[in-house]
Amino acid sequence: MAGSSTVNQIVDHLFRHESGRMVSVLSRLLGFQNLEAAQDIVQDTLLQAMNTWGYNGIPENPSAWLYRVAKNKAIDLLRRQKKFKEISPQYSYLLQSEYTLSSTVNNFFLDDEIQDSQLRMIFACSHPSIPEESQIALTLKTLCGLSIHEIAKAFLTNDETIGKRIYRAKEKIISEKIELSVPQGKELPQRLDVVLKCLYLLFNEGYNSSHPDKLIREDLCEEAIRLTYLLTLHPDTNVSRANALLSLMCFQASRLQARVDDKGNIVLLKYQDRSKWYKPLIERGTVYLEFASELGEASSYHIEAAIASLHAVAPTFEQTDWRSIYHLYESLYEMQPAPIVALNKAIASAYAVSKENALEQLLKIKGLEDYYLYHTSIGEIYFEMKDKKKAKKFYETALRLTSSHQEQELLMKKISSCDAV
């Protein structure tokens, strides 16, 4: 009876997450080249759920219900098509006979197998032959169940652009005969690095973007954390780097609530209400960082996580352990001599060493001329050194370079405070 079920019974993002799981499982069953057929089955399944649950109430175990329906649809498709070799070369002999068809399909939907399928899907979506931007879009589409429109909205672009990125990825899947598998042996570490980078970028997209919709940004961060967490559940991929990345994500995500004020304006670290930082995530971050350090490795994720942890434990901005942070940035810069790392290192030096030292480092950086934060940072140092004229000049350059409303507002405030005597 419909009245006996409440809407609250249904878990947040149930459809989204189950769609990611089912697409992974079905693609493994039907072959990755038939990704679209798998997506169609999932869409049909969710539609059927939407129609029948709406009238008859939510079943006791919604996930099991969805899997049963998806399973039956897959079996129907296999029976109808009879082209097992094309659909699923690996399992074709098991799927040809009615004796083994159902039980083979059933096996794919066992808990362990679902997790395994998702892991395979993560690797497949981050296949090195798929362009980076397409990797992220494909990951969001297949594993996170986001529609093309939702992805476009998250990346502040149009449906067409995202559609093209996914199309390119699908072309590669077919032309490169990409398979759903977890790479083994020597290949694993390299492939895992690409996966971690894709998840790192996905997280950053959510964390750094100045998207007006806070929910969208949080969704991206949440999905990145969910998938990275999945990596730590499997012995082959539960490596030190994965734990370090997960730790970094937890620390950063703990500040999501404090980073934006009620009006959607960005609040800088210095001015954030630290009581709003989400403690459970900081605790998780600390635990993963401990795992990561035990496993004895030092990747850039380790250093970034360590920096984030120092910020997370600091009671105030002033009481932050800037010296350690500065040293960590120095190590990070040795590992990745990128201008963006140099920028962060210089900012840390303003607090750890001196403003003069920071300014000297900043002015030496090449390659960030078009990056608003670079100019903002120089402006900031001049401002603190009481050279308001120079500060204003750099703020104005920064203002021209950012398209984000929130950033513009912040800069305009800074510029007017330069004028005030």
Next chain:
Amino acid sequence: MLIFQGGMSSENSSPEFMQAQMGKWMAWIEKLSKAGKYVSGEPLLPGGKLIKGKSKTVTDGPYTEGKEVVGGFFIVNAENYDEAVKLCDDYPGYEYGGTIQVRQVMKMDM
């Protein structure tokens, strides 16, 4: 009896959207149930057959266009049409072009 026509296209809608849509639908049923207005309801699968004429010609139907397809029905308790129409206030399909036909079930007194 509330008969639902059209309202939601499943094409291209994301899992998240579908879940949200279902949530609205269930909230509506819950509200009707709590008020003691909801009696029963069934969803209908798309497709079907239309049988016509003396020759009993069978064609695919009953409707061809998505917006004409009856997606399901509710039986509700209402004093009169005004009240029945009021019960439809929270129908989530309006936004997507859905319509509701409100009909009174005839009671045969014997």
